[in-house]
Amino acid sequence: MxxxxxxxxxxxxxxxxxxxxxxxxxxxxxxxxxxxxxxxxxxxxxxxxxxxxxxxxxxxxxxxxxxxxxxxxxxxxxxxxxxxxxxxxxxxxxxxxxxxxxxxxxxxxxxxxxxxxxxxxxxxxxxxxxxxxxxxxxxxxxxxxxxxxxxxxxxxxxxxxxxxxxxxxxxxxxxxxxxxxxxxxxxxxxxxxxxxxxxxxxxxxxxRGMLKDEFTLKGPKMDLHSGHYGGPALNPLREISKIIASFHDDQGRVAVEGFYDGVHEVPEDIKRQWEGCGFNEAEYLGLAGMSKPHGEAGYSALEQQWARPTLEINGLWGGYNGVGSKTVIPAEAHCKITCRLVGDMDPQDLQKKLRAHVEARCPQDAEIVWDNTPEGSPxxxxxxxxxxxxxxxxxxxxxxxxxxxxxxxxxxxxxxxxxxxxxxxxxxxxxxxxxxxxxxxxxxxxxxxxxxxxxxxxxxxxxxxxx
Missing domain, CATH: 3.40.630.10 (Zn peptidases)
Structure with missing residues (x-):
C-alpha cells in the first residue's frame, strides 16, 4: 500500500x-x-x-x-x-x-x-x-x-x-x-x-530593485588653510551639502526630475491584505529608536518600505576626520548613494536622471567625478x-x-x-x-x-x- x-x-x-x-x-x-x-x-x-x-x-x-x-x-x-x-x-x-x-x-x-x-x-x-x-x-x-x-x-x-x-x-x-x-x-x-x-x-x-552610485565633488587644487582662504574659497563640503539637500522636498518626496517614472500605486485590495498581515508599525519603528516614519508623506511605514522608491545617502565625507581640529578647507568631498526601485523603474534611466540632477547643481570652479562602476537591478x-x-x-x-x-x-x-x-x-x-x-x-x-x-x-x- x-x-x-x-x-x-x-x-x-x-x-x-x-x-x-x-x-x-x-x-x-x-x-x-x-x-x-x-x-x-x-x-x-x-x-x-x-x-x-x-x-x-x-x-x-x-x-x-x-x-x-x-x-x-x-x-x-x-x-x-x-x-x-x-x-x-x-x-x-x-x-x-x-x-x-x-x-x-x-x-x-x-x-x-x-x-x-x-x-x-x-x-x-x-x-x-x-x-x-x-x-x-x-x-x-x-x-x-x-x-x-x-x-x-x-x-x-x-x-x-x-x-x-x-x-x-x-x-x-x-x-x-x-x-x-x-x-x-x-x-x-x-x-x-x-x-x-x-x-x-x-x-x-x-x-525592490537597487541602484548604487558614488561621486566626488572636486574644488580647490589642494586642501587650503581656512585662515588664508576662508571666505573666498569654494568649500566642497558646503557645496555637496547643497546638492544633497536638493534631493528631497519638505514632504520627503524625491525631487529629482523623472524619478517616479514607472512607479505604480498599490491597489486597494493589496493594501487591505497588508493591513491585516500582522505588521506592527510602532514596534518596527521602535526597534530603530524612532517614533514616526520619516519618509514620503502620505504613506504608511509599510508602504514606504515595500512599495515606494527611495534615494538614500549612505556615506558622506571629506576634510579632516581625526581627533581634534584641523583648520582646513578640503579639496574634495565624497558621497555614496543608493536608490531602492519599485514597479517598472529602469535603473539605467534613473542613473542618467540622478547624474543630470547632480551635475546641474555643480558650482563654478568645481567638478563632479563619478564612480565608473554603478550597479543596478530592477x-x-x-x-x-x-x-x-x-x-x-x-x-x-x-x-x-x-x-x-x-x-x-x-x-x-x-x-x-x-x-x-x-x-x-x-x-x-x-x-x-x-x-x-x-x-x-x-x-x-x-x-x-x-x-x-x-x-x-x-x-x-x-x-x-x-x-
Whole structure:
C-alpha cells in the first residue's frame, strides 16, 4: 500500500524535532568559519565554508561539488528521483557573511556562536546566524530528515550556494549563463529573507530593485588653510551639502526630475491584505529608536518600505576626520548613494536622471567625478498565480498555526530577478528571519524558533511541492 502524504511527512517532522541538538551542533560548526567575502584576507575561509557545505551535502547522498569562479567558489549539488517527471526545485542560499566591524560593539566573539536566552527568547548568536547560514541550513536539515526517513528526497532538488552575495555577486551571472541547463528547474526557492512580523510566515510577492552610485565633488587644487582662504574659497563640503539637500522636498518626496517614472500605486485590495498581515508599525519603528516614519508623506511605514522608491545617502565625507581640529578647507568631498526601485523603474534611466540632477547643481570652479562602476537591478514581482505559491502558503500555515501571507519586501535580492532574466525561472522567497535579527550589524542573532520551525516548514513545503 502506498503511504499517504501525512504518513510520509509525519516521521520527517518527528525526526527534525528529535535531532534539534545535533542540527544545532552542525550549524555552530558552519558559523565558526569566518567566510567574509569582501575582505581578501578571508579568501581561504570562504573556500573552507564551500568545502564544508560540499561535505554536508555529500553526507546526504547529494552529488555535490565546489565549482571555481574568478572570485569565491560556487557549490552545486543534485539529488532526488531520477524520473524526469518528478518536480524539480532549485534551492539558493549564500555562505558568505558581512564583515564584523565595529568589533567592540559585539557582546561576544562573532565567530564563536552560542545559544543564549534574552528576555525569555532562545536565540542563536553569531555572524551569519540569520544572514544566511542559519536560513540556508533550515533547508539542508529538512532534506537530511527526508533522506534519513525515506532514503531519498520527495522531488528533484538542485542546491546552489554562492560565496559572493555580500560583496556584489560579481561571478554570479557569468556562472549562471555558463551553467544554465544544469541550474534551470521548475521553480527557485530563496531563503535569504524574513517574516513580515514575528510568528507570521510570509512569502515575498515583490522586491525592490537597487541602484548604487558614488561621486566626488572636486574644488580647490589642494586642501587650503581656512585662515588664508576662508571666505573666498569654494568649500566642497558646503557645496555637496547643497546638492544633497536638493534631493528631497519638505514632504520627503524625491525631487529629482523623472524619478517616479514607472512607479505604480498599490491597489486597494493589496493594501487591505497588508493591513491585516500582522505588521506592527510602532514596534518596527521602535526597534530603530524612532517614533514616526520619516519618509514620503502620505504613506504608511509599510508602504514606504515595500512599495515606494527611495534615494538614500549612505556615506558622506571629506576634510579632516581625526581627533581634534584641523583648520582646513578640503579639496574634495565624497558621497555614496543608493536608490531602492519599485514597479517598472529602469535603473539605467534613473542613473542618467540622478547624474543630470547632480551635475546641474555643480558650482563654478568645481567638478563632479563619478564612480565608473554603478550597479543596478530592477524591482521584481513574483508570479503568485503559480500553484506552487498557494501550496507553499498552505504548508506554512499548517506549520505556524497562523495564516501565511504574501508580502512585499523592502530589501533588494537581485538573484530573484536573475533567475528570471538568465534562467527564465520564477522564484519563491521564503525565510524565517525577524526584523530584530541585526543582520549586517553587531550582535546578529537568529531565533531558535525560526531555525526549528524553519526546518519543519521546509519539510512541509517539500512534501507539498512534490505531489
Amino acid at each position: 502506498t503511504s499517504s502524504s501525512n504518513d510520509r511527512l509525519s516521521p520527517v517532522l518527528t525526526r527534525i524535532d528529535a535531532g534539534l541538538d545535533a542540527t544545532l551542533d552542525r550549524l555552530m560548526g558552519f558559523l565558526r568559519i569566518p567566510s567574509i567575502s569582501t575582505d581578501p584576507a578571508y579568501k581561504s575561509d570562504c573556500d573552507r565554508a564551500a568545502d564544508w557545505l560540499v561535505s554536508e551535502l555529500q553526507s546526504l547522498g547529494v552529488t555535490a561539488e565546489k565549482r571555481p569562479t574568478p572570485g569565491h567558489p560556487m557549490v552545486v549539488g543534485h539529488a532526488g528521483p531520477d524520473s524526469a517527471n518528478a518536480p524539480h526545485l532549485l534551492f539558493y542560499g549564500h555562505y558568505d557573511v558581512q564583515p564584523v566591524d565595529p568589533l567592540n560593539l559585539w557582546s561576544s566573539d562573532p565567530f564563536d556562536p552560542k545559544v543564549e536566552t534574552r528576555a525569555g527568547v532562545k536565540m542563536i548568536c553569531g555572524r551569519g546566524s540569520s544572514d544566511d547560514k542559519g536560513q540556508l541550513m533550515t533547508f539542508v536539515e529538512a532534506c537530511r530528515a527526508w533522506v534519513a526517513e525515506h532514503g531519498s528526497l520527495p522531488c528533484r532538488v538542485t542546491f546552489f550556494f554562492e560565496g559572493e552575495e555580500e560583496s556584489g555577486s560579481p561571478s554570479l551571472i557569468p556562472f549562471m549563463k555558463e551553467n544554465a541547463a544544469e541550474l534551470t528547474a521548475d521553480v527557485a526557492l530563496i531563503c535569504d529573507t524574513s517574516m513580515v512580523a514575528p510568528g507570521v510566515p510570509s512569502i515575498a510577492s515583490q522586491l 524591482a521584481a514581482v513574483m508570479n503568485t498565480n503559480r500553484p506552487e505559491f498557494e501550496q507553499a502558503r498552505k504548508a506554512l500555515t499548517d506549520e505556524w498555526d497562523r495564516e501565511a501571507v504574501f508580502s512585499g519586501m523592502g530589501g533588494s535580492i537581485p538573484i530573484a530577478g536573475f533567475f528570471t532574466s538568465v534562467l527564465g525561472m520564477d522564484s519563491m522567497l521564503i525565510g524565517f528571519a525577524n526584523d530584530d535579527d541585526r543582520i549586517h550589524s553587531p550582535n546578529e542573532k537568529y531565533n531558535l524558533e525560526s531555525f526549528h520551525k524553519g526546518m519543519r516548514s521546509w519539510a512541509r513545503i517539500l512534501d507539498a511541492l512534490s505531489k
